[in-house]
Amino acid sequence: MPAANLTRTEAEQRAGIVSSPAYDVTLDLTLPGDEFRSETVARFRATPGASTFIEATTVAIHELELNGRVLDPAAASDGTRIRLDDLAADNELRVVSTNAYTNTGEGLHKFTDPVDGETYLYTEFAVAEANRVYAVFDQPDLKAGVRFTITAPAHWTVLSNAASPVPVADETSRSSTWAFETGPAISSYIVAIIAGPYASWHGSAASVDGRDVPLGLFTRRSLAKYAEPDVMFETVQAGLAFYENAFGVPYPYGKYDQIFVPEYNWGAMENVGAVTFNEGYLFRSRVSDARREQRAIVVLHELSHMWFGNSVxxxxxxxxxxxxxxxxxxxxxxxxxxxxxxxxxxxxxxxxxxxxxxxxxxxxxxxxxxxxxxxxxxxxxxxxxxxxxxxxxxxxxxxxxxxxxxxxxxxxxxxxxxxxxxxxxxxxxxxxxxxxxxxxxxxxxxxETAGVNTLRLVVETDGSGLIAAARIEQTAAASHPTLRQHRLAVGAYDLVEGALARTFRTELDIDGASTDVPELVGRPVPDLLLVNDDDLTYAKVRLDERSFATAIAHLADLDDPVGRAVVLGSAWDAVRDAELPATAFVRLVLAGIGRETQSSARGLALTRLETALGKYVAEDHRHIVAAEAGDALWAQAALAGEGSDAQLQLVKAFTRIASTPAHADVLGSLLDGSTALPGLAIDLDLRWELTIARAALGVGDDAELDAALALDDTAKGRQLAETARAARPDLEGKAAAFRRVATDVSLSNDLARAIAEGWRRAAPATLLAPTVPEYFDALETMWGRRSSNMAAIVVKGLFPAPLVAPDVAAIAASWLDSHPAAPAPLRRIVSEQLAELERALVARDLDARALEASLGEASFGGRAADPQ
CATH class of the missing domain: 1.10.390.10 (Neutral Protease Domain 2)
Known part of the structure; x- marks a missing residue:
């Protein structure tokens, strides 16, 4: 059931009536099936005589009392809100209800591990889902302490925002009860409950105020061997010390647990003292350094919220x-x-x-x-x-x-x-x-204004190789015309012994449509002038003609990784704005990727290479460009260092853009071991990537898929098998996958995502064409039958984005025109997808015209993919 849609006006009015809430919540998690028992005693102050409401999304309310008065649940509740009339100065509300678990990553999510049959629960209460578990004023400015008393199977662990108490066992029912102390006064969206037979590790972090803050780490038992507690604890210990020093405020809570939970919609969530993480950050196989970097950022992101977002x-x-x-x-x-x-x-x-x-x-x-x-x-x-x-x-x-x-x-x-x-x-x-x-x-x-500015450096010379004048011109889109003040740097780079080295840098404030850069006047024209050097401001950057030519030819020679990122970002913006042909961007990436030393930069460049091939390269030439790009990546993977991060990233990128029978043969030979790259292990995750890629190319049969699943018959393995099946280039299979995601409301969030991901891997993209009318006809039904989060997963996942065609854009535009009263979030998703589709069509048109003139003149420098 979708939760009630609280408005800001309602929240402000209620905050003017209600104050100082506190909750005693008793949960019984031992009931069979998909429901649990919830009892809430809410105490709060209020304006005498006033009326308001409290959120409670329930299956059924069994008892309802306000200040000793018995209320009729049928009259007072609509299933998501309970009406509260004739309030006193001090109030006590008691609600006893049956509530439902979810499989959508909202409220109290229930998951059964296929490996051992164990059940795991966790809550996700953002944005306003706490009311799926207990009756609550579900808005951020009505902070409250919650005292949980939770009955669950005796072999489980139960966690919340307060420290976990010693459970009291009931031998007759094989259950135990955890009676928590009242948790800190916090907003309802960062309250948390985690329950199940989680494996655990424990440590501590020293706080500046002399406390030892207890640290915990928890995973499903079947994933315990991937936990890396030393890494997780060390990151938190270092981060806590850093933030305490940077903010001058001690860590504000009594403990810090990190829990990896299944079927999670987010990367992580900053529940006070009980942070939940997506299990994708448990690395079952070798990952790139970029992925490890991303995990470190996420760990520190959630930790910073304990001060900024949770305490304040x-x-x-x-x-x-x-x-x-x-x-x-x-x-x-x-x-x-x-x-x-x-x-x-x-x-x-x-x-x-x-x-x-x-x-x-x-x-x-x-x-x-x-x-x-x-x-x-x-x-x-x-x-x-x-x-x-x-x-x-x-x-x-x-x-x-x-x-x-x-x-x-x-x-x-x-x-x-x-x-x-x-x-x-x-x-x-x-x-x-x-x-x-x-x-x-x-x-x-x-x-308070939207839109991104574009900054261009205009340089005039005096004929002798010196800069006579230089200015930065700032523009903005007509729809969002604000020109902003920017603090930025301009760097001058010259080729010195094969490297692009910075020889001069100036930092300045710019404002308005044009700002002179007098510090450049009289200096020799460098090989590269980089606007927004060191990436100080937020803007799109365009290089002058000489600088862009240098960047295209020598990006890998630019020593500074931030400088390389700014240049590559500028080129990518130009592709998306149809100023640079996508094929030229493909050439730029392939020319430099083998020499890129930073894992994250390499990974992002490869991701954009894949996007350019799929969306922006002209359709008439895409098969040629993709084939040569695949050949080039395989050649560079073969030349990469044995067991290196570059080797792993290049091979994984090759699996995603493989497009020819020769590529399929390479994938197959890697799977069966007849081809091997020294230092490259075909582990669980890489095996699945090879299997899915071959399925998408139409050469992976059922036996191949079954073999992969036999090696990984886990929740993740089953999801990846669904992706592989949906990826096959078969019209009936594509239609079946589409309808399953569109109509089966029992699918979990992760399973819906997995099937949709395979469905989108369509080679050729025209395989998706038969479902386009069905998609737009069913949009409002798909949206209305699901919670907002699940509806967004389905609507985004099934939009025919890979089919870059004018008729798809026309149908989407027609739907928006003919459905002005459709829910605003649904219209937003469709309008965003349409805008990206229209952008791709313009970029493809530019690429087609450029390729007609240059196709026979350029090569990507690879060799034909050869499984031998």
Missing amino acids: TMKWWNDLWLNESFATWASTLATSQVTEFTGVWATFASDEKTYAAEQDQLPSTHPIVAEIRDLADVEVNFDAITYDKGASVLKQLVAWAGLDAFQRGVGAYLAKHGGGNATLADLLAELEVASGRSLGEWSKAWL
Whole structure:
């Protein structure tokens, strides 16, 4: 059942009536089937005589009392809200109900491990799902302590925000009861319960105030061997010390558990003292250094929330960006300082900023401080504006105000508002005091307007090789015309003994449509002039003609990884804006990928190579370009260092873009061992990637798939088998996979994702064409039958994005025109997908025209893929 859609007006009105809530919650998790018993005693103060409501999404309410008065559940509750009338100054509400587990990653999620038959539970209460478990005023500014009493099977572990008590066993029922102390006063969306026979490890971290903070790590038993407790504990220990020093505020809670949970919708969630993580961060096989870096960032992201977001929390969801942007920026800074991944700011430039700019150019773009009218608005604003653009803008603010001043301001904000709720205005006030800068105009330009600026360096020479004039021109899209003040650097690079080395750098403020750069005047024209050197600001960058030519020819020779990231990001923006043919971008990546030394940069370049081949290279030539790109990647994989990170990434990229019978033979020979690359193990994950790739090419039979599943008959293995089946280039199979995801509401979140992922792997993409009319006809039905999160998984997963065709764009546009009253989040998803489709069509047109002139003149420098 979808939860009620709380509006901001309702939340503000209720906060004016209700105060000081506290909850005693008793749960029985031993019932058979898919339901559990919940009893809530809620105590709160209120305006005498007033009326309000409390959220409680239930299967059935059995007892309902308010201040000793028995209420009729049928009259007072609609299944998601309970009406509360004639309130007293001090109130006590008792609700006894039957509630339902979910398999969607919302509320209280239930999962049974196929390996050992054990059941695991966990909660996910963001954005407002706590009411699926107990009756609660489910909004962030009504913080409360919760005292849980939980009965569960005796061999389970039960965790919450407070420390776990010693359970009391009931020998007759083989159950135990955990009577927790009241947890800290926190917002309902970061309350947590985790229950099941989890494997566990324990450690501690030293706090600046002299405490030893207990640390816990928990996984399913069948995944215990992948836990890496030393890595997880060491990262938290270093991060806790870093944040305490940076903020000047001790760790605010009594413990810190990290729990890997199945079928999770997010990367992780910052529940107070009980952080839940996606099991994808348990590495069952060897992964790239980039993936390990990403895990470190996520661990430190969630840890930073304990201060920023949990101790000090937004009043309403319009300040969601404050939580997520700050954590994204802070975790990147911490990763660069306390882990082995010191080059993480290059990842930030390549990854976060690029995705932010892409989101910022969609029709659904919004200011960082978004208008959030209701919970439906929140659900779709967990996007790259909220996380990545916000973090990019904070990095710009740090460059403008100075890191020391910024950290002092944040520390003052945390100290002043700790344990409570605050707003953007509260944070800006402390930052103004610390930095001595007025931030009103900065906030209006950066936080309250949408869109990304484009910066171009225009250089004039005097004929003797010296720069006569230089200026940075700033432009903005007509739909979002704001020109902003930027603090940025310009770097001059020259080829010196085969390397592009920086020979000069100047930092300046720019504002308006044109800003002179007088520090460049009179200097020799360098081989490369890089705008936004060191990636200080958030903007798209365009290089002058000479610089771009140097970058294309010598990207791998640029020593600075952040500089390489800025150049490659500029080229990628140009592809998406139909200024650079996608084939030229493919050539750029393939020319330099073999010499890229940074794992994350290599991985992101390969991901964009795959996207360019799938979306932006002209269809008439795509098979040629993809075949030669695949050959080149296989050749470079064969030449990569034995057992190196580059070898692993190149082979995995090859599995994703393999497109010819010769490529399929290579994949098969790797599977059966007739071809081997020294140092490359065909482990569980790589075996599945090879199996899925061969299935997508139409050469992997049932026996091959069954063999892979026999080696990995786990929850993950079964999901990957579903992906492989749905990936097969078979019209009937594609239609069956489509209809299963579209119509089967019993599918779990991960299973729906797995099938949809295979369905989208369509070679050729025309295999998806028969389901296009069915998709648009069923959109509102698919949306209405599911929770918002599951509906988004299905609608996004089944949009025919691989089919880049004008008729698909026309159908999508027609649907939007003819369904003006469709739910706003649904219309947003469709409009975003349409915008990306239209962008791809324009990019393909440019690539087609460029390729007609150059196809016979260029080669990608690989060799034909040869399984021998």
